[in-house]
Structures are given as C-alpha cells and as structure tokens.
Amino acid sequence: MTTTWEQLEGAALSLVRSGPIKDRLADAYRNHLAFVRAEDLPEALRDDFRACHDALTRERPLRGEDAVRATVRKMSSVEADELACSVVRLFAAIVREYATEEAHALAATNGSGVALTGAARNAFNGHAASAHARNGASQAIAL
Helix, strand or coil, rough: CCCCHHHHHHHHHHHHCCCHHHHHHHHHHHHCCCCCCHHHHHHHHHHHHHHHHHHHCCCCCCCCCCHHHHHHHHHCCCHHHHHHHHHHHHHHHHHHHHHHHHHHHHHHCCCCCCCCCCHHHHHHHHHHHHHHHHHCCCCCCCC
C-alpha cells in the first residue's frame, strides 16, 4: 500500500522529469494524485488538494480521452506551470506537516521513547530551546 506522502512525492517527481509540462501533469495525476484521498491529508491541506484535483478534471472529455487529458489539452502552458507548482507546494507542505508532528512527538518523549508529562515536558522543551539558541544551530530549511 502506498501512502499519501509517497503518492505526493511521486507526483512531484513526475513533474520534474523531462517532457512537455502538460504530459507530466497528466502523468502526475493519473499515476499518483488520483490515488490520494483528501480525507487522508492533514486538514490544512485538503482544500488545496481539492483545488488541484478539480483543476485537473474540470473539462468534459471528447471521445477517446478522459477528463484529465481534456483539461490539460485546453490549459495554457502558464496554467499548467502554475498547477504543477501547486502540486509541488502540496508535497512540500505535507513534508513540513509530518516533520512538525514528528518533532512534537520526539520532544514529548525526550528523544528516548518515554513520554514526558506536564512540567517535565515543559522543562525539556525549555531546555532544548535554550540549548538550541546557545549553540546557534540553524533551523532546518523549510521546503
């Protein structure tokens, strides 16, 4: 079973390959985005995903084509570029979302797998934040 994260990654990778943008966009949808359910995304990303889905399936197909092919056929190259950027931004957003969740989970367990509660969690978080500031370590680059 492929995860939502993997499907969005696959869509982003489809978009960075060589070839006409409209073909890459149709490939990203057919092979990856079509298998993503909005309900499986963090709530903050669902509307953006639905907008991408709707933008890729809005046209009525002619005989022998599907809605995606009809839509990309009628799209300008600029529209296709913008939609491709939206898909890549969705992947970057889900990466950030999961990284934040993991960081919170790690902070709550003190990195040891042992859950901290109440004052202990606050003390650990405060210690980690002050150590981070003292060491001058840079933050991870947000995608």
